[in-house]
Amino acid sequence: MANLSIEHLNKRYGATTVLNDVNLSIEDGEFVVLVGPSGCGKSTLLRMIAGLDGASGGDIHIAGKLVNTLAPAERGIAMVFQSYALYPHMNVRKNMTFGLKFTGVPPTERERRVTEAARMLRLEELLERYPRDLSGGQRQRVAIGRAIVREPEVFLFDEPLSNLDAALRVSTRVEIANLHRLLKSTIVYVTHDQVEAMTLADRIVVMNKGCIEQVGKPLDLYYEPANLFVAGFIGSPAMNFFEAEVEGIEGGRARVTGAAFRTLDISAASLKVGDRLTVGVRPEHLVRGEAGAFTAEGIVELVERLGEASFAYLRRVDGKMFVAEVRGRQTPAPGETVTLVAASPDVHVFDASGLRVATETR
Amino acid sequence: MAEPVSHVTAQMPRAKLAGLLLFFLGPAVVIYTLFSIYPLVATMALSTYTSDTSGARSFVGLANFQTLLGDALWSKPFWNALGNNLIFFVVHMCVQNPVGIALAGLLSLPGVRLKGFYRTVMFLPTMLSVVIVGFSWNLILSPLWGVASGALKAVGLGSLFAPWLGLESSALVTLSLISVWQFVGIPMMLIYAALLNIPEELIDAARVDGLGQFRIFFHIKLPLVLPTISLVSVLTFVANFNAFDLIYSVKGALAGPNFATDILGTFFYRTFFGNQLQLGNPTMGAAVATVMFFIILLGLCLYLFLVQRRIRRYAF
Numbered sequence: 001m002a003n004l005s006i007e008h009l010n011k012r013y014g015a016t017t018v019l020n021d022v023n024l025s026i027e028d029g030e031f032v033v034l035v036g037p038s039g040c041g042k043s044t045l046l047r048m049i050a051g052l053d054g055a056s057g058g059d060i061h062i063a064g065k066l067v068n069t070l071a072p073a074e075r076g077i078a079m080v081f082q083s084y085a086l087y088p089h090m091n092v093r094k095n096m097t098f099g100l101k102f103t104g105v106p107p108t109e110r111e112r113r114v115t116e117a118a119r120m121l122r123l124e125e126l127l128e129r130y131p132r133d134l135s136g137g138q139r140q141r142v143a144i145g146r147a148i149v150r151e152p153e154v155f156l157f158d159e160p161l162s163n164l165d166a167a168l169r170v171s172t173r174v175e176i177a178n179l180h181r182l183l184k185s186t187i188v189y190v191t192h193d194q195v196e197a198m199t200l201a202d203r204i205v206v207m208n209k210g211c212i213e214q215v216g217k218p219l220d221l222y223y224e225p226a227n228l229f230v231a232g233f234i235g236s237p238a239m240n241f242f243e244a245e246v247e248g249i250e251g252g253r254a255r256v257t258g259a260a261f262r263t264l265d266i267s268a269a270s271l272k273v274g275d276r277l278t279v280g281v282r283p284e285h286l287v288r289g290e291a292g293a294f295t296a297e298g299i300v301e302l303v304e305r306l307g308e309a310s311f312a313y314l315r316r317v318d319g320k321m322f323v324a325e326v327r328g329r330q331t332p333a334p335g336e337t338v339t340l341v342a343a344s345p346d347v348h349v350f351d352a353s354g355l356r357v358a359t360e361t362r
Numbered sequence: 363m364a365e366p367v368s369h370v371t372a373q374m375p376r377a378k379l380a381g382l383l384l385f386f387l388g389p390a391v392v393i394y395t396l397f398s399i400y401p402l403v404a405t406m407a408l409s410t411y412t413s414d415t416s417g418a419r420s421f422v423g424l425a426n427f428q429t430l431l432g433d434a435l436w437s438k439p440f441w442n443a444l445g446n447n448l449i450f451f452v453v454h455m456c457v458q459n460p461v462g463i464a465l466a467g468l469l470s471l472p473g474v475r476l477k478g479f480y481r482t483v484m485f486l487p488t489m490l491s492v493v494i495v496g497f498s499w500n501l502i503l504s505p506l507w508g509v510a511s512g513a514l515k516a517v518g519l520g521s522l523f524a525p526w527l528g529l530e531s532s533a534l535v536t537l538s539l540i541s542v543w544q545f546v547g548i549p550m551m552l553i554y555a556a557l558l559n560i561p562e563e564l565i566d567a568a569r570v571d572g573l574g575q576f577r578i579f580f581h582i583k584l585p586l587v588l589p590t591i592s593l594v595s596v597l598t599f600v601a602n603f604n605a606f607d608l609i610y611s612v613k614g615a616l617a618g619p620n621f622a623t624d625i626l627g628t629f630f631y632r633t634f635f636g637n638q639l640q641l642g643n644p645t646m647g648a649a650v651a652t653v654m655f656f657i658i659l660l661g662l663c664l665y666l667f668l669v670q671r672r673i674r675r676y677a678f
Contacts, residue, residue: 047566052566052569071569071572072569072570073571073573078570079567081566081567083561083563085566085567087564087567087568087582088586088676088677089585098571099571099573102571102573102577103571132676146567150571
């Protein structure tokens with residue numbers, strides 16, 4: 001087990017920059033999830049940690065050791081791939097021991113590790129089978145087993161659940177979480193699924209266009225997104241955004257107006273009259289009411305009923321749409337005009353460059 | 363193998379089903395019958411006849427085969443041709459296919475520049491006419507005006523040069539190697555395509571497992587392209603035992619020196635069409651062709667029952 005540090009990492013293919021000055025420090029035993037839309041560079045970053053792709057610049061340290069020029073097998077990492085990447089011509093046991101043979105692990109030790117990993121992953125019955133005879137979930141467990149027997153400093157997971165069906169994805173997710181609790185190992189895990197990120201991570205790294213947008217605990221990202229991208233990326237359905245402007249400042253408080261919501265009163269030391277802002281409110285924080293810290297009106301156009309909640313899609317005064325979560329059995333009917341309010345801690349304000357403005361609404 | 367009966371065809375009226383079968387299978391059946399099955403059967407039938415000096419044919423049963431394998435006048439050249447053909451095949455298996463595999467392996471390595479160029483250049487001889495290939499190599503290796511002796515001298519290996527195509531001891535192997543040079547592109551292309559089919563993540567997994575490119579090739583890639591390699595071997599076998607053109611274009615129908623390069627194809631040619639003082643004998647020729655057919659059939663059966671069944675294709 002070991003810590004991992006990444007400094008000023010760059011990756012360019014010709015004129016295209018895939019990773020731009022990435023800095024990240026991961027503690028010993030931490031479960032870090034890299035999340036972001038496709039093409040954001042998260043998989044590239046993982047492959048560079050693994051040593052499968054070279055860096056255009058910057059350093060990677062694993063357990064305090066500079067690994068830039070080391071081959072994947074010398075870095076003390078193990079990787080679980082999206083397609084599992086099991087060797088099709090070897091049975092499960094051989095798949096797990098194959099790599100160990102080349103790294104000089106003696107046969108008795110190999111056997112011990114396989115037995116242990118098989119027990120941990122409930123693979124004992126499957127050791128003599130071939131990958132073609134295994135289900136998707138079993139293959140995934142073998143792939144994880146192959147990583148475990150390497151006894152790596154750092155585990156790398158590249159979208160390991162995306163080839164599984166929905167039910168299996170949930171149970172395997174729980175299994176991976178348990179495994180981390182058991183092994184107490186450092187894990188870097190790439191996914192585009194924010195539910196996986198929220199449920200598994202000690203810390204989430206949100207990436208976009210080759211840059212890290214924010215690093216933080218799952219709930220910190222949810223409650224205090226550092227910028228518009230993170231605010232829009234974390235949470236489903238995505239946060240509603242309203243264009244706004246600072247209308248006046250009185251005694252350290254700013255009056256914020258916008259076309260689609262009632263005037264908002266926020267504390268803000270850094271704001272000036274005329275500043276353009278974006279106000280964000282999550283659908284699940286909007287409730288029906290008369291007046292709150294944040295109040296907006298809309299005409300219901302569509303209601304999606306999920307059971308535990310329903311999502312109402314509303315047309316705002318300025319013509320754009322926003323979404324509100326409605327609890328309970330009584331859902332608004334299409335065509336109805338509804339007034340929705342949100343409490344002050346749930347109102348997010350971002351400045352013109354998209355960064356979070358530290359505020360407190362009254 | 364019991365195929366599941368389709369509900370669609372099971373409920374179809376018989377006449378309609380027959381029409382459907384005729385529509386889909388008919389063209390293939392007609393073409394195969396006309397151009398494969400009929401000539402084969404006709405050849406086999408012809409091999410059971412003999413013709414007298416007037417050209418009248420009479421049925422003789424298996425007498426032609428008895429002559430071919432029993433009469434020293436016929437059996438000696440036949441066994442010579444068969445033996446030479448085996449050597450021809452062994453050289454291909456031991457040189458053409460390993461070299462093809464190696465070239466494919468090199469081409470599939472990450473970061474090889476000018477891949478397309480090498481691929482094309484190595485495949486180019488395959489597209490050349492055999493006559494051109496035979497003639498060119500004849501000139502290259504000629505002890506009188508060939509560039510081979512000069513080229514060897516230039517690098518100080520002049521003493522190694524010999525008129526390889528003219529020596530009984532080396533003519534067959536030399537010709538085999540010329541054929542290898544010409545056709546090495548085919549195993550290379552087939553195996554290269556199979557190698558490209560191996561998912562990138564599998565190679566990445568092997569790299570994480572600590573394997574270098576050499577071990578990845580031998581432990582991962584090679585076992586996964588075995589089905590293609592065995593297919594290439596079969597194609598080589600069939601092509602080699604039907605070979606004729608290269609020998610004919612370099613050495614003529616007499617396959618000299620002293621029949622050292624005579625293979626079944628040239629032996630058949632002389633028998634069927636005749637050559638110089640030898641008169642053409644269509645019925646004996648048909649017997650030779652039939653024996654060639656059975657040799658290839660035997661080889662294919664051995665392959666199908668001994669090799670093919672043990673080979674598994676991997677779905678990725």
